[in-house]
Amino acid sequence: MKTGNRKLQEEKVFKDPVHRYIHVRDELIWDLIGTKEFQRLRRIRQLGTTFLTFHGAEHTRFNHSLGVYEIMRRIIEVFEGKPYWQHEERLLCLSAALLHDIGHGPFSHSFEKVFQTDHEWWTRKIITGDTEVHHVLTRMGKDFPQKVADVIEKTYPNKLVVSMISSQIDADRMDYLQRDAFYTGVSYGHFDMERILRVMRPREDQVVIKNTGMHAVEDYIMSRYQMYWQVYFHPVTRSAEVILSKILQRVKHLQASGYSFKQPPLHFQGFFDKKLSLDDYLQLDESVTLFYFQMWQKEDDATLSDLCQRFMNRHLFKYVEFDQHFVMNEWLKLQELFRKAGMDPEYYLVIDSSSDLPYDFYRPGEEDEERMPIHLLTPDKKLRELSRESDIVEAISGKKRTDHKLYYPKEWLDTPGYENEKQQIKDILQVHDGKTDTKQ
Amino acid sequence: MKTGNRKLQEEKVFKDPVHRYIHVRDELIWDLIGTKEFQRLRRIRQLGTTFLTFHGAEHTRFNHSLGVYEIMRRIIEVFEGKPYWQHEERLLCLSAALLHDIGHGPFSHSFEKVFQTDHEWWTRKIITGDTEVHHVLTRMGKDFPQKVADVIEKTYPNKLVVSMISSQIDADRMDYLQRDAFYTGVSYGHFDMERILRVMRPREDQVVIKNTGMHAVEDYIMSRYQMYWQVYFHPVTRSAEVILSKILQRVKHLQASGYSFKQPPLHFQGFFDKKLSLDDYLQLDESVTLFYFQMWQKEDDATLSDLCQRFMNRHLFKYVEFDQHFVMNEWLKLQELFRKAGMDPEYYLVIDSSSDLPYDFYRPGEEDEERMPIHLLTPDKKLRELSRESDIVEAISGKKRTDHKLYYPKEWLDTPGYENEKQQIKDILQVHDGKTDTKQ
């Protein structure tokens, strides 16, 4: 029945700037990479709008997915022959690693927020629906696609397998930290992955780390911490996200209110009707999205046109901190002044919170935590949770640090008209400018 | 009159993975980067279809243009105060470096071939026409935009300035070699730029290199040579180029023949009419191009639809060498067999020659050479052409190496129908498969 686990006649190799080479020996993996659903990931950037902050970060999810696969392959090389590891789950692990992001759309974060969609749901659909990916996977057996989806959704019974791709130290994170650091050019994000791979050990329900590798893991956690604040939550990136979300929100509003588009949002129609087909979803990539944004620069609706021009030409919003110093009547006053001066606060005065973002560093004690914490394995085979062993990890893991920022079109305040209102706006905002406590 | 050479209040810095940081101190440069024409370069990949061969090579011309600017800035730092260098040309050099690729469109090479357009012509238009770039440049004086265009077109009287951006060892090449090597992940392409910068010297009509730096220059030339064959002329990249060109050719043909498109090629209309406006040209980026390719997958025209699917899903053509072993009647026979089997050889049997490509390594002696050769400066202030001093450079510079490949849809030969013709095709092609002499 299983015809899927054939080897390629000759190993295929991808040159990868992060892992040097990505090695493919299994026909199954090779054919998954060749599917159109996987090739589509070439048209979806890994870090969304981050390229507007770090110009080097133009890499795609295709890039990252291959990297996660490669790390998984190396983890398995270490695991083969060790207790708890079952060789039969090798291709399952590799497939899940390769496909874990297959459901992502363009600028997922904004689309999901505005259209209440969910890339994980689409991942399941792509793996289990009528797709090239699905057809390749079924070569391994009829239930194989479902298993792959289960691993990615963390419902697969063998939690060891789940933890290899979704835990606090998994193939996914180890790739993206290194890859995002490489492409952005920041000097954080580096850690000794080779060392970590050598000290990873399979256990009944999770991957654990030999305690001789604790310092390498500390370094990895520190990298995450730094990448989190230096890259993933960068305020300029968030400014672009804000504008992007507001474009989508405006389009949704215009559509609902019967506005007549020069370039109707055909590719988005399914979102409005709540009946987006899998096929429609798969057509929606960043090229298509940017095509619309480009066209909408010429729409009659001034808000849509302005926001699209801002996004395309990188005329982003500036920000002030929106923290406990901000009193409620200041906030209400600001909104009123924006309205008076002819600027809709719904679109031009936007609060963004870092805690909305999908990245996290190490937070072992939180209720909403889905990923298992890291456990160290002592020579006498006992397990200890990392933050109990490491001062550094403990220091940073206890703290949830949300930051809120208020985004607005600063350059507008210096244009003619409504000078009085604009001066009042400036006065309020100035108080909060630079009031950033780096530590709260 | 000149209000353009103001300094920024505080230096701006871009994090760059290749040069670590890109430093901007001039308001002029900062404002040029902010123009929409320059921001548009974010939507045009540096290496066209190369990302289909080297998945890391997703970087854009925006990325590269900043890099060329930064190298130019460093060269000028070395030159300041030295004979022949005129400080007044500093901003001219920096602007030309930043803008040298501003006229590039998406997949320039294919577009230029099919539509007889020319990115250099568009560069001049963008710099001297009614654009944001132009308006920023005129702050330096009315004739400044023209000067910038002249430097880029190599017609500027001060040939020293021209050679800083267009010679055999200039800011442009030093950036793209390193950058393309970085993003593709190949181990070639590295050379000691810091050393080269230290030994560059201005002379009356060109940049020369102190002869103590000859070995660093040899290494640079070798990097070019390796990148040339390993990356720029990679046969898989060329396969994608072939398909891309054939898509454009088909669209042009269909349009001419009155075919009724589901998604009419509006953005390409100007090319057909030979009256593309600057505004139209600036709208044409890779997102737009890919949007059309995506839509055209569903056109009724089977050729267009097939070629677009091939490009989007990376179902590329395979190739055999098309060299002196290929006899004329084999070639005619092949075309006939393709036709008989229902496959139009115009689109599915394509010869591609590496010598058509825009990259070259060091060729001091060729008639069509536009870039000045490299000269070494001896301690007694004499100049010697590099290939006369270096065995290695001489060895590789004398040889023009064109290679021709014949691209075709190999997998089609194993589909049902016309088995007889397909077998004959296979027989002919097989003879030429792998007959590659690595040296001719």
Add this chain to the structure above:
Amino acid sequence: MKTGNRKLQEEKVFKDPVHRYIHVRDELIWDLIGTKEFQRLRRIRQLGTTFLTFHGAEHTRFNHSLGVYEIMRRIIEVFEGKPYWQHEERLLCLSAALLHDIGHGPFSHSFEKVFQTDHEWWTRKIITGDTEVHHVLTRMGKDFPQKVADVIEKTYPNKLVVSMISSQIDADRMDYLQRDAFYTGVSYGHFDMERILRVMRPREDQVVIKNTGMHAVEDYIMSRYQMYWQVYFHPVTRSAEVILSKILQRVKHLQASGYSFKQPPLHFQGFFDKKLSLDDYLQLDESVTLFYFQMWQKEDDATLSDLCQRFMNRHLFKYVEFDQHFVMNEWLKLQELFRKAGMDPEYYLVIDSSSDLPYDFYRPGEEDEERMPIHLLTPDKKLRELSRESDIVEAISGKKRTDHKLYYPKEWLDTPGYENEKQQIKDILQVHDGKTDTKQ
């Protein structure tokens, strides 16, 4: 009077694997490097016995001293023209950076412990005494050598200058962290020095860091923390240090007790007599030390001969933790058993404490702290101590972590003779083996 601040006709450059190039433009610096006292640093390894743990760490203090000079040069480049910085102190800073380790002898740490000498005292002597270094320095004025010595001893009135070489983030530390990481090959020790240099600012009495650079500084502190535990305090390195100290102690004892050496310790005589001349001291390098160790392998005294063989052939001691679990009567019992079994516990049962070592990470609050803490500079020109701003730094700075280890010749316990005593020794030691809490 000052003839010292002449520029070299042409800049001299050293190729350096850590900083790429070390640039020398001042004749004074060039001539200091050429002195025999400075050249002598080529014969003294930077990390003492660490090469027995990390075989790559064979680099010398010569290497490091050039690196500190180069970083200082770059800091000054940033400082020139800024408030508080006085250009006249440039050569003073550079000289102090270059010479700060000039007084180091071979394996300083052990020599200083056994012979109650002090490399800082010798530094002052070399700078102010009758040496080539002194003669070069006096070209800058009669009082210049004394000033250089004062800066190194931290008694110089301008504390800004002192802090550039001796603070929590100075040229010395920034070099050794990177250099030691480079040569050992560990993946820690890297931080973004270029960024830190860009945000360093001179103030009245210290170097401060613009708070926009806080994350780079956090990364630097983390590097120190990791290097501290992973490299500088590595238990194998300390085992070699223990043996080295015991060799010196034994020689001192034998000399005092009238033992007749085959190879008398001529070069050490001054230490015994407490009247070591500057000239004698300068002759004592690692080659000389290793020459004696080599010869002493053949001495009649079994202890000296054995210890020297152990050091030369890397037959080091093993260790167990010597912590609060170790009860006093175990300790006394162990000593007794060693004696009974014919092994002198004075030389073969040695406690070593990490807190004796000269390295520290960030400890702002300690009484014995000599180095100023790091201050961040806010946009409104206020200063804040780093650990009050950074969760991570606070987390690790508060804790003094001393660890004690008990070193002994483990392989001896498996040799014939005194099996009963040896078994008892094993029993006691086994209890403490691997009882390492990674966190206490």
Add this chain to the structure above:
Amino acid sequence: MKTGNRKLQEEKVFKDPVHRYIHVRDELIWDLIGTKEFQRLRRIRQLGTTFLTFHGAEHTRFNHSLGVYEIMRRIIEVFEGKPYWQHEERLLCLSAALLHDIGHGPFSHSFEKVFQTDHEWWTRKIITGDTEVHHVLTRMGKDFPQKVADVIEKTYPNKLVVSMISSQIDADRMDYLQRDAFYTGVSYGHFDMERILRVMRPREDQVVIKNTGMHAVEDYIMSRYQMYWQVYFHPVTRSAEVILSKILQRVKHLQASGYSFKQPPLHFQGFFDKKLSLDDYLQLDESVTLFYFQMWQKEDDATLSDLCQRFMNRHLFKYVEFDQHFVMNEWLKLQELFRKAGMDPEYYLVIDSSSDLPYDFYRPGEEDEERMPIHLLTPDKKLRELSRESDIVEAISGKKRTDHKLYYPKEWLDTPGYENEKQQIKDILQVHDGKTDTKQ
């Protein structure tokens, strides 16, 4: 019989800055590393006097030997299971790789020239004589040590095995190129070893390279070429070698002529008597040599004392080219003038030829060539010699480039006394100064 091929209970790992980790799984290898003869390599620098030119190059043969072992281990990983490769020769290959330099003494090149000794002869003695190395090796069988020696001497019947350590592209060279580049800090010396390892294939009598890897091999050959001229033949290094050789020559002369040394050359006595024992040889390391040089600075013989001071304090000789422009009577005249001015030309006017040095780049066609040329393996399993396939390799491989330099104490020419003779000397030398043709 064979008790040697036991595995270690747990893999041992060395942190290596070049290969990241060196992995040891065989007890035999572990125990060989622990022998005193192998530990002695820690006291012999890999690149002799090169550290006086490139201060980073302080690494030892210990360092390099581990690296060669590691590369051999990786080659074998690729070879396992492939035709022609015999698994039984694994430990033989690894042992030979580890021990190939075991016979090296301090500054081998100079010692061998002056004392007509030969490190290869000592290698055989150490492996087959009464040493710790020998005793460990015999665990694999009585004839095993001899086999190891045969492999190193290239007399072993299986030429495949020989070529893995001694050919134009072997474990030895691949390590030293990378390692020497790493420690000197030059930007040459890098090539894609991982790629080369992947395309290495065993054949009946040699290692060959799949022709798909040709460009990686070209890059490797270019690295060799650059390292050869930039590092190994660096004129400053050779100046130090000249002085070193002259010290040894002077000591030999003084000893022969009955000079009474303050510090008699005890460790060198065996060389003079031509009866150096293995034990004596093993004591002679760089520490011992430098100890003598240090002591001899105070000898009464002015020549010996001066030369030793020059070496210790890096007061090296300068040079002019000694090429075809140098006419015989100039040369005789120079010698005469030196003598007249009281400077013995035997020691102070020295010709050094690069062709005397032990390094070579690729020279397939030369009669004295001992190492097999590189062969490429085509898809149809034919072999082709590299220089016939590669333009670049052909370009550089045909040419033997000897360069001769004349070394002399330049600063002496500006001291008082014999001004007339010194002026004549200057006049002659000046003609040849800087007359360097970079290409001949």
